[in-house]
Amino acid sequence: MTDRRRINGPPGGTRPPIFASSLESTSDIVAERPQRQRQPNELRKIFLKTGLIPSASGSSYLEFEPSTSLSAARSKPKSVIPPSSSLKLACTVHGPKPLPRSATFSPNLVLTTHVKYAPFAGRRRKGHVRDASERDLGVHLETALRGAIVAERWPKSGLDITITILEAEDDRWWGDAPDSHDAAWGMMNVLAGCITAASAAISDARIDCLDLVAGGVAAVVADETAGRETTSQLMLDTDPADHRSILSACVVAYMPARDEITELWLKGDNSKSSVGTDNRGLGHEALIDGAVDAARGAHSVLAEAVRESAQRFAGLPSGDFT
Amino acid sequence: MASTAADSTAQAAPTAPPSLILPPSQFARLQPHAYLLAHLSPPASSQQPSLRANGRSPSQFRITSANTGSLTHTNGSAVVRLGDTTAVCGIKAEILHTEDIPSWSVSHSSSSLASNKRRKLTSPAENLGADREDGSEETDDDDDSYIEDFSLLVPNLSLSTGCAPGFIPGAPPSALAQSLSHQILSLLRSTRIVRSKDLQIWYQRPNLGREELEVHNEDEQMDVDVEQDRSGGATPEPREIKAFWVLYIDIMIISLAGNPFDAAWLSVLAALRDTKLPRAWWDVDNEIVVCSDLVSEARKLSLRGLPVASSFGVFEADAAAGWRAVLIPDAEEERKIADSERKGIRRRWILADPDGYEEGLSLERVCLVVDRDQGGSGEVVIVKLEKNGGFAVDRKELKQLVEISAQRWEDINQILGQC
Numbered sequence: 001m002t003d004r005r006r007i008n009g010p011p012g013g014t015r016p017p018i019f020a021s022s023l024e025s026t027s028d029i030v031a032e033r034p035q036r037q038r039q040p041n042e043l044r045k046i047f048l049k050t051g052l053i054p055s056a057s058g059s060s061y062l063e064f065e066p067s068t069s070l071s072a073a074r075s076k077p078k079s080v081i082p083p084s085s086s087l088k089l090a091c092t093v094h095g096p097k098p099l100p101r102s103a104t105f106s107p108n109l110v111l112t113t114h115v116k117y118a119p120f121a122g123r124r125r126k127g128h129v130r131d132a133s134e135r136d137l138g139v140h141l142e143t144a145l146r147g148a149i150v151a152e153r154w155p156k157s158g159l160d161i162t163i164t165i166l167e168a169e170d171d172r173w174w175g176d177a178p179d180s181h182d183a184a185w186g187m188m189n190v191l192a193g194c195i196t197a198a199s200a201a202i203s204d205a206r207i208d209c210l211d212l213v214a215g216g217v218a219a220v221v222a223d224e225t226a227g228r229e230t231t232s233q234l235m236l237d238t239d240p241a242d243h244r245s246i247l248s249a250c251v252v253a254y255m256p257a258r259d260e261i262t263e264l265w266l267k268g269d270n271s272k273s274s275v276g277t278d279n280r281g282l283g284h285e286a287l288i289d290g291a292v293d294a295a296r297g298a299h300s301v302l303a304e305a306v307r308e309s310a311q312r313f314a315g316l317p318s319g320d321f322t
Numbered sequence: 323m324a325s326t327a328a329d330s331t332a333q334a335a336p337t338a339p340p341s342l343i344l345p346p347s348q349f350a351r352l353q354p355h356a357y358l359l360a361h362l363s364p365p366a367s368s369q370q371p372s373l374r375a376n377g378r379s380p381s382q383f384r385i386t387s388a389n390t391g392s393l394t395h396t397n398g399s400a401v402v403r404l405g406d407t408t409a410v411c412g413i414k415a416e417i418l419h420t421e422d423i424p425s426w427s428v429s430h431s432s433s434s435l436a437s438n439k440r441r442k443l444t445s446p447a448e449n450l451g452a453d454r455e456d457g458s459e460e461t462d463d464d465d466d467s468y469i470e471d472f473s474l475l476v477p478n479l480s481l482s483t484g485c486a487p488g489f490i491p492g493a494p495p496s497a498l499a500q501s502l503s504h505q506i507l508s509l510l511r512s513t514r515i516v517r518s519k520d521l522q523i524w525y526q527r528p529n530l531g532r533e534e535l536e537v538h539n540e541d542e543q544m545d546v547d548v549e550q551d552r553s554g555g556a557t558p559e560p561r562e563i564k565a566f567w568v569l570y571i572d573i574m575i576i577s578l579a580g581n582p583f584d585a586a587w588l589s590v591l592a593a594l595r596d597t598k599l600p601r602a603w604w605d606v607d608n609e610i611v612v613c614s615d616l617v618s619e620a621r622k623l624s625l626r627g628l629p630v631a632s633s634f635g636v637f638e639a640d641a642a643a644g645w646r647a648v649l650i651p652d653a654e655e656e657r658k659i660a661d662s663e664r665k666g667i668r669r670r671w672i673l674a675d676p677d678g679y680e681e682g683l684s685l686e687r688v689c690l691v692v693d694r695d696q697g698g699s700g701e702v703v704i705v706k707l708e709k710n711g712g713f714a715v716d717r718k719e720l721k722q723l724v725e726i727s728a729q730r731w732e733d734i735n736q737i738l739g740q741c
Contacts, residue, residue, distance in 0.1 A: 007473075007503050007507055009416075009418075014416035015417050015419065019613050053406075053484075054577065056487070079615045080600045080615050090483070092484030116492075119414070120393060120414045122395055125416065128480070162482075163484075167395065
């Protein structure tokens with residue numbers, strides 16, 4: 001069944017390009033595997049700006065700093081295959097607006113969230129219709145935000161939050177064969193970015209919130225460093241392309257002022273790491289604490305962006321402190 | 323630029339109770355037509371120029387900026403901002419094997435016509451042969467039917483990105499999005515901007531005893547031809563198309579504030595100019611098309627021309643023009659119009675690059691796509707002219723619009739040259 005409302009490609013379907021270097025498993029591409037250049041607790045820089053979409057009541061744009069391997073590949077391109085990618089997304093908030101007539105009475109603000117990848121966001125082309133993972137992200141985002149918004153202030157109204165992901169994070173390094181039981185780790189970074197961006201857009205739309213929710217990711221990774229045995233380590237703000245194997249990861253939506261977590265998503269099995277090494281520091285609690293630390297870092301960026309938004313709203317020139 | 327209408331309320335402000343004062347933004351919402359009209363026809367005493375509510379002159383376009391190549395996973399990408407309208411275009415290339423085309427084996431591979439044509443294109447020296455009379459002047463349009471026949475260009479525009487309140491995210495594409503996608507597709511086809519030659523992946527069947535897999539290397543191809551001629555043409559059909567590149571052109575309108583077509587088309591144009599396709603060849607052992615990942619071997623598309631779109635809206639001074647029956651003015655009325663114009667009363671304004679506010683007030687739209695002849699004369703070529711919603715714009719005005727569009731072409735050419 002073809003989609004009559006869109007322009008469809010060739011009816012027989014097309015195949016993504018296959019690169020010669022991925023067919024022959026040579027050692028030289030293994031050498032190109034990107035390495036994490038940051039400290040375990042060092043976060044990537046976040047670019048966050050509000051109010052770029054004037055037709056929406058609130059909007060924000062978020063971008064992660066490209067990794068060193070990616071920026072090196074940008075400045076001196078050698079291979080057409082990008083080594084890793086950096087998250088780029090735009091978020092818009094429409095509302096509060098009256099609910100449609102057909103809707104049932106609601107004493108609270110009705111929150112709807114939509115997360116959609118652009119077809120060109122990932123290594124593989126995405127479809128135009130939202131798939132399960134995108135709907136999943138939408139639900140996670142809704143839980144994260146619902147706890148922060150003071151919903152009783154707007155009875156009978158709705159709030160639409162739409163996120164368009166222009167560039168997603170990789171789930172693993174491209175040279176590794178996609179493992180069937182390997183989880184979509186990139187999705188967790190995307191969710192953390194979505195939470196931070198949505199929070200900025202909501203405050204840009206002047207919706208009352210308990211606090212600014214920020215998203216953070218931490219993961220337990222097992223990296224083979226040369227010559228040594230595999231050690232598990234807790235890393236904040238992991239880029240899945242940098243690591244050979246991620247054992248477990250956690251994303252939180254965290255409100256620093258109230259020290260509350262509105263959304264917690266833990267994935268993976270870290271029993272292996274904590275049993276084998278007798279290391280108590282890698283349990284679930286450590287993982288959650290790490291994610292909270294990452295969220296604290298994102299919160300400082302968020303607060304700055306929201307202050308900028310407030311200054312624009314008050315008609316002050318940006319950078320003017322009052 | 324303060325509005326004259328708002329000025330009059332502001333002057334009355336000290337005496338009137340504060341509840342009656344309307345800030346300009348609210349006046350614009352309540353009386354959009356009167357608001358824009360007051361801007362465009364300021365009283366003669368005020369010495370103010372006729373400007374639009376957004377401070378532009380009628381023929382002025384919004385500030386345009388373009389940025390290319392910022393998206394990692396695309397073959398070519400561009401972000402174009404036209405004032406507050408933002409379009410992001412990403413092009414991803416995928417491979418269509420000819421064995422996946424149902425009609426391929428019937429129509430193309432068995433006939434030697436395609437390969438004959440192909441050889442003619444790659445080696446213009448052969449065109450000197452007296453028996454070929456058609457290929458001399460338009461050397462590259464023979465194979466362009468491939469693009470249309472196998473839909474090698476797939477543009478899709480998405481408005482459900484939260485770009486404006488009216489579009490529900492997650493819903494199927496709205497009528498506007500569908501029509502914009504189709505306009506872009508038809509423009510891509512009619513301008514023939516992408517050459518079919520760039521999208522073909524060839525396979526050179528090796529001669530006996532020689533292993534050579536070669537695609538698109540024209541010098542070598544000519545050598546091969548020479549050698550074959552020497553050996554008496556051992557293989558009658560040495561080259562065949564094994565696959566095509568399919569360009570998925572996806573445009574996300576991130577922010578919509580009027581004139582989405584110009585922004586979308588400009589983003590497509592900038593992204594196509596940025597697009598690089600890796601070198602690809604047919605791998606006989608695996609029976610698939612394999613690409614080289616070296617940037618040095620990837621090549622850019624060679625586009626035909628630079629068609630630039632400029633849209634216009636017609637704003638009628640008569641607020642009732644929208645719902646009154648449209649009649650073609652007779653001679654008497656024509657004279658009246660001429661009279662009033664002599665007195666300096668204008669009835670309509672043609673606004674270049676209308677923003678969202680002006681789009682809501684204009685019924686008649688003109689869309690012009692112009693290009694300049696690259697051949698050397700630099701003559702303006704009208705690629706597409708679309709006009710609907712009324713007959714206010716006639717030949718005289720259209721000529722002016724073409725001139726404005728030609729000026730716009732210069733600006734865009736400069737903007738795209740910088741990015």
